[in-house]
Amino acid sequence: MLLRTARSLTANPCDAEDLLQTALTKTYVAWERIEDHRALDGYVRRALLNTRTSQWRKRKVDEFACDDLPEPQAPPAGDPAEQQALHDAMWRAITKLPARQRAMVVLRYYEDLSEAQTAEVLGVSIGTVKSAVSRALGKLREDPELGPVR
Numbered sequence: 001m002l003l004r005t006a007r008s009l010t011a012n013p014c015d016a017e018d019l020l021q022t023a024l025t026k027t028y029v030a031w032e033r034i035e036d037h038r039a040l041d042g043y044v045r046r047a048l049l050n051t052r053t054s055q056w057r058k059r060k061v062d063e064f065a066c067d068d069l070p071e072p073q074a075p076p077a078g079d080p081a082e083q084q085a086l087h088d089a090m091w092r093a094i095t096k097l098p099a100r101q102r103a104m105v106v107l108r109y110y111e112d113l114s115e116a117q118t119a120e121v122l123g124v125s126i127g128t129v130k131s132a133v134s135r136a137l138g139k140l141r142e143d144p145e146l147g148p149v150r
Contacts, residue, residue, distance in 0.1 A: 001041075001112075002020055002023075002041075002044055002045070002048070002052060003016060003017070004145055006019045006020040006044055006048055006052075009048060009049070009052045010052065019051055019052055019055070020048065022049050022051050023044055023048040024083075026045075026047045026051065027040070027043060027044050027047055028138065036071040046061060046118055056136060074124070078125060080118060088111055089145040089146055090140075090146065093139075093140050093143040093146055094106070094140070096139075096143070097136050097139060097140075100122075101132050101133070101136035101139075102136070103122060104118055104122065104129055104132050104133050104136065105133060105136045105137070105140075107122070108123060108129070108133055115129045118123075
């Protein structure tokens with residue numbers, strides 16, 4: 001989640017990783033001064049924002065006008081319309097799942113929570129998460145709309 005926040009603050013994924021590393025380093029250095037370690041997530045997010053603001057203020061111009069055009073970038077993989085159609089089909093298939101399975105799949109694969117975190121959020125055991133996600137993935141594999149993906 002912190003990396004996702006860092007990526008939203010920068011344009012480059014590599015800069016986002018550097019920003020997060022810097023914020024975590026600042027958090028480590030200030031560990032003794034942090035009074036409430038339960039609010040650590042908010043502290044790191046604030047460190048991300050403050051670090052990015054400092055970087056922005058110190059920025060230098062890295063772009064210069066030139067006579068030659070840069071090399072063209074490789075075209076994106078796949079047709080965007082096909083990717084969107086697949087994305088839409090996946091969401092339709094997910095919405096067909098029972099609410100509990102749908103919640104577990106979204107938390108596990110879209111929010112990238114671990115099985116333990118998912119179990120804690122939903123107030124169930126880890127075994128329940130494992131079995132429900134397994135059944136949900138089985139239903140998604142059998143969905144006729146997602147047939148071309150297999």
